[in-house]
Amino acid sequence: MKKLIYLFLLFAVALNINAANSNYPSHWWEEVDRSTAPGWEVLPQDAKEGEVILSKRNELGILSNFAATPFTYKGINYQSLEGFWQSLKYPESDDDIRATFEGIEWPYTRFEVEQMTGFLAKKAGGYANSNMREMGIDWVTFKGKRIKFWTVSKGVHYKLIKDALRTKALQNPEVMKVLLSTGDLVLRPDHQMGDAPPAWFYNKIWMELREEFNN
Known part of the structure; x- marks a missing residue:
């Protein structure tokens, strides 16, 4: 009897999730074979009721920092949010202390x-990151x-x-649309995500x- 009640509750939860998600594309929650996915990935089916995973497996991936979504910010052209984010760690000029620090080499330029x-x-x-730790x-x-990089406050x-x-x-109509x-x-x-500063939670x-x- 307990097993039947448990199965009934699971079925009821599934119905509620399906009802909540019925106004959205069903493939956003399409199940993925977990054995074929990388260990870091949270899969579409892991979303709870009223949630959706910003999966790179569908159009929601355009919201990822990784997505190729060129934009110009403060006069500088970037090809992605990730490129913007990581470039902040690199020297801005030849006389930048990070560029002149003895024993430190940079594999790329900021540009x-x-x-x-x-x-x-x-x-x-x-x-x-390795260079920053060494310095x-x-x-x-x-x-x-x-700008302080790791901070629990919603600062600069x-x-x-x-x-x-x-x-x-x-600057990217498709990003806004999605x-x-x-x-x-x-x-x-x-x-x-683990324990990370607010700035890292791009979803929030x-x-x-x-x-x-919307306002």
Whole structure:
């Protein structure tokens, strides 16, 4: 009897989720064989009622920082939000302390990182992270201004990333279209975030911007 009740409750939950999601494309929750997915990925079917995963497996992936969505911000051209994010870690000029620090080498220029997308941009950021640790710095720069990189407050770095995301949407009609098409669904990232600053939770920033664009 307990097993039957349990199965009935599972069925009821599934019905509720399907009803909540009926106004949206069903493929947003299309099940993926977990055995074929990379370990870092949160799959579409992992969304709870009223949620959707910003999966790179469908059009929602355009909201990812990795997506190739060119935009111009403060006079600088970027090919992706990830390229923007990671470029902040690189020296801005030849006399930048990061460029002159003894024993430190940079595999790319800041301009090269600005033109990157996806995992290549993330890899460039990984090199920069190692250099930052070796130099003992916890800041990045934009337009010559030092900005604390890891902070639990919604400070300068957070506002910078949010403004860049806003610009990405305003300059890419498809990004805006996809974002607004998510209605009032809770947006979740397609990878585990763990303990991270607010600026890293692009899904939450998108929800804030979605409300802003709808008002």
